[in-house]
């Protein structure tokens with residue numbers, strides 16, 4: 001069963017694509033579910049098209065594999081899930097503005113509240129609409145991005161307690177560093193969060209669901225699990241860091257593949273690509289893969305590899321908008337139309353999201369979300 005995915009638009013075949021392994025996703029979700037205590041709920045963070053894998057397809061599969069709720073960042077992302085028939089709770093992360101309030105009610109969304117001004121405006125809107133809006137109080141415990149400051153809870157809690165048209169569905173905080181070996185700051189944040197929740201209770205506010213953990217916390221901070229974890233990258237089979245705990249059997253969900261669309265034979269002294277950044281010393285054979293930085297591939301030169309025939313082949317020359325050139329001199333069998341892997345496995349070789357991130361001098365999150373929409377998403381497996 002592969003639910004249709006209107007968010008992906010019509011599928012135009014292209015010899016370069018992002019492959020999403022639904023069997024791996026389902027299996028990862030069940031592995032994470034089994035690793036968590038039964039009382040801890042799973043919220044899957046599917047912002048930015050579930051980190052580029054396609055939020056509607058991912059969400060449909062997730063509800064069938066133990067996910068209780070979803071989080072997105074924008075109202076549009078949440079609306080897309082509602083329009084596709086997802087009825088599970090959806091929490092909007094980040095801050096809202098008053099022009100978005102109508103949509104919260106229309107789509108039955110839960111919303112993070114991190115400022116007294118917005119809480120007041122939301123309360124007034126809910127009163128005018130004759131409804132109560134479910135809010136999760138976002139506590140800034142040290143990330144200093146979104147949220148009500150933990151230090152001044154005695155100032156803002158009494159104000160919130162008077163807002164009768166808000167339903168205190170939850171309270172949350174977010175870790176600045178949960179996936180490194182040193183958990184000192186994460187534990188400090190957790191203590192601040194728990195102190196803030198205790199203060200809220202003394203002011204008569206009893207948030208129904210407490211949550212703090214992203215993927216790093218889910219793996220490494222069991223004492224912070226509380227009622228729910230909010231995980232984005234882990235269900236995709238990618239770890240938030242190289243040092244966090246490993247889960248047996250987790251597999252990457254996303255790969256990037258392309259078919260060879262060109263072959264060139266170089267004589268000594270010939271060069272490849274813009275700026276002539278690669279010069280052949282000996283006769284070489286070059287294969288052209290029809291994707292480039294216009295698809296999100298890092299704009300490297302003479303750096304990085306692709307997989308062909310289960311072997312690693314070096315990228316030569318500069319990556320252009322629509323092409324990556326690789327040296328296949330050592331693979332004389334390579335033909336036009338053959339499948340290459342730019343991220344993912346082939347045979348016993350693998351290029352991980354972390355490997356690509358190293359090329360881009362960035363992090364795996366940026367790599368997953370960075371594959372552009374002009375690469376079609378191709379779904380494999382039924383997620384069973």
Ligand SMILES: *Cc1c(COP(=O)(O)O)cnc(C)c1O
Pocket residue numbers: 045047093174213214215216230231232233234240
């Ligand atoms: C993106 C996000 C998450 C998910 O983080 P992962 O590391 O991908 O699990 C959780 N909570 C908040 C507030 C986020 O913005």
